[in-house]
Amino acid sequence: MTVDIANMIVHLARLAQNGGNTGLTAAQWTALRFFARANRFSRTPSAFSEFHATTRGTASQTVKSLVAMGLLCRQSNASDARSTLIEVTAAGHAMLREDPLRDLNTVLSRLPPQTRRVLEDALHHATAELAALRDAPTFGNCTSCAHCKTRSGEVYCHCTHSILGQDDMAGVCIDFDLAKQAEPPRLNSPAVD
Amino acid sequence: MTVDIANMIVHLARLAQNGGNTGLTAAQWTALRFFARANRFSRTPSAFSEFHATTRGTASQTVKSLVAMGLLCRQSNASDARSTLIEVTAAGHAMLREDPLRDLNTVLSRLPPQTRRVLEDALHHATAELAALRDAPTFGNCTSCAHCKTRSGEVYCHCTHSILGQDDMAGVCIDFDLAKQAEPPRLNSPAVD
DNA sequence: CGATATAGTTTCGACCCGATATCATTGTGG
DNA sequence: CCACAATGATATCGGGTCGAAACTATATCG
Numbered sequence: 540m541t542v543d544i545a546n547m548i549v550h551l552a553r554l555a556q557n558g559g560n561t562g563l564t565a566a567q568w569t570a571l572r573f574f575a576r577a578n579r580f581s582r583t584p585s586a587f588s589e590f591h592a593t594t595r596g597t598a599s600q601t602v603k604s605l606v607a608m609g610l611l612c613r614q615s616n617a618s619d620a621r622s623t624l625i626e627v628t629a630a631g632h633a634m635l636r637e638d639p640l641r642d643l644n645t646v647l648s649r650l651p652p653q654t655r656r657v658l659e660d661a662l663h664h665a666t667a668e669l670a671a672l673r674d675a676p677t678f679g680n681c682t683s684c685a686h687c688k689t690r691s692g693e694v695y696c697h698c699t700h701s702i703l704g705q706d707d708m709a710g711v712c713i714d715f716d717l718a719k720q721a722e723p724p725r726l727n728s729p730a731v732d
Numbered sequence: 733m734t735v736d737i738a739n740m741i742v743h744l745a746r747l748a749q750n751g752g753n754t755g756l757t758a759a760q761w762t763a764l765r766f767f768a769r770a771n772r773f774s775r776t777p778s779a780f781s782e783f784h785a786t787t788r789g790t791a792s793q794t795v796k797s798l799v800a801m802g803l804l805c806r807q808s809n810a811s812d813a814r815s816t817l818i819e820v821t822a823a824g825h826a827m828l829r830e831d832p833l834r835d836l837n838t839v840l841s842r843l844p845p846q847t848r849r850v851l852e853d854a855l856h857h858a859t860a861e862l863a864a865l866r867d868a869p870t871f872g873n874c875t876s877c878a879h880c881k882t883r884s885g886e887v888y889c890h891c892t893h894s895i896l897g898q899d900d901m902a903g904v905c906i907d908f909d910l911a912k913q914a915e916p917p918r919l920n921s922p923a924v925d
Numbered sequence: 926c927g928a929t930a931t932a933g934t935t936t937c938g939a940c941c942c943g944a945t946a947t948c949a950t951t952g953t954g955g
Numbered sequence: 956c957c958a959c960a961a962t963g964a965t966a967t968c969g970g971g972t973c974g975a976a977a978c979t980a981t982a983t984c985g
Contacts, residue, residue, distance in 0.1 A: 543769075543833075543837065544837065544840050544848070544851060544852055544855065545748055545833040545834075545836040545837045545840060546765065546769075546833065547852070547855045547856065547859060548741060548744060548745050548748070548836070548855065549745045549748060549749060549762070549833065550783075550859060551741060551745075551855060551858060551859045551862065552741050552742045552744075552745030552746070553745070553762075553784065553785060554785055554859065554862050554863060554866055554868060555738055555741065555742060555862060556742060557785050557786075557866075558865075558866060569742070569746075572739065576739075590743075591746065592746060592747055592750050593750075640736075640738040640739065640742065641738075642862060642865055642866075643738040643741070643858065643862055644736065644737065644738045646858050646861045646862055646865075647737050647738060647854075647858055650854055650857070650858075654850055654853075654854050655737070655854075657847055657850045657851070657854075658737060658850070658851060658854050659737055659740070660847075661840075661843055661847055661848075661850075661851050662737065662740045662741065662744060663740065664843070665744060665836065665839050665840055665843075666740060666743060666744045666747065668839045669744065669747050669748060669835060669836055669839055670747060672751075672835055672839075673747055673750075673751060673835075675747060
């Protein structure tokens with residue numbers, strides 16, 4: 540083997556995360572990014588803990604610190620009193636504009652489009668395979684999810700038993716499943732608009 | 733922008749590091765890997781701190797813990813009493829065979845060779861550019877380093893003022909410089925074989 | 926209704942991390 | 956040759972991460 544690509548990925552990720560150092564830790568940045576990208580079914584501490592490959596306890600602490608800083612806020616879920624909906628505040632969105640990952644994206648954006656496409660596909664493929672090995676969810680978009688079917692002009696999700704709006708489709712979902720329908724349906728999802 | 737590639741890289745790195753969980757932390761694994769790959773000029777706590785984009789104090793602690801576990805050992809540098817040479821012990825090499833990053837490399841090894849080559853080049857390019865932005869060293873191989881010149885059958889390094897053996901050339905060097913000769917020469921390098 | 930599962934929090938101990946201080950050794954300039 | 960700066964390394968402190976375990980409240984299933 541000439542070069543250890545896994546090593547390069549880990550090193551690059553570390554360099555990218557420890558950038559401008561705008562006051563947040565790597566875990567806090569990851570949480571802030573996650574809640575800004577996740578759809579309404581996935582904006583919970585539990586979903587973040589799965590995404591971050593950590594425990595609910597650790598995720599709870601990270602969320603707590605961001606709420607204390609005013610970058611996130613908690614909302615109660617009307618249909619399930621156990622669950623907590625997390626939202627990114629205006630201050631949180633402002634903070635995201637100084638994300639240290641911006642530098643890496645800038646560098647990557649200068650690559651040829653064809654190279655970037657190969658890179659994206661390879662990373663996506665590796666992430667999916669590794670997530671399967673680690674028993675971690677894949678996190679994809681509802682538009683390509685096996686749970687979601689378009690019927691009579693509306694998109695219906697068989698997993699959360701709800702009609703998806705534009706916002707739901709745009710965000711990343713924890714219940715994403717590409718092809719198979721193995722996952723059991725979830726009950727008590729947040730109310731449909 | 734369709735997908736945030738930087739996000740994918742950070743996520744993939746996190747998944748890869750938190751794998752088998754063979755008892756070491758992410759920082760400890762990174763240190764162990766580094767000292768196994770670095771050449772004799774770079775097997776020091778300071779070099780690792782630069783590689784890991786952290787402080788010497790933090791790096792010192794990580795090294796200390798690995799020495800306490802018997803995975804690393806300290807050797808004094810004959811030509812500079814301030815410096816400490818770090819070596820990976822037999823137990824350390826045995827531990828490396830259970831590196832959680834192995835899973836990611838296995839997954840990546842199943843990609844088509846052409847894809848893997850594009851991936852490697854793109855990552856290498858991005859790492860170099862980002863390292864420049866972050867004022868971090870690049871860490872490359874002596875065979876492609878601007879400091880090293882072959883003359884009369886021997887490879888001489890103008891940075892460390894020493895003749896390089898096979899082992900030195902094989903390892904990764906902190907003083908790596910691809911094209912320009914901006915770096916000042918280092919004195920008091922470990923004695924030549 | 927009772928047993929079990931799920932969402933979330935808290936606490937604990939170990940480690941990471943940056944900042945700072947300290948110490949010994951080495952290099953430099955006068 | 957000697958003060959002074961630079962370098963390599965370690966130690967300490969406070970805040971954060973992390974996994975494990977215990978715990979509360981709610982939801983689901985039989």
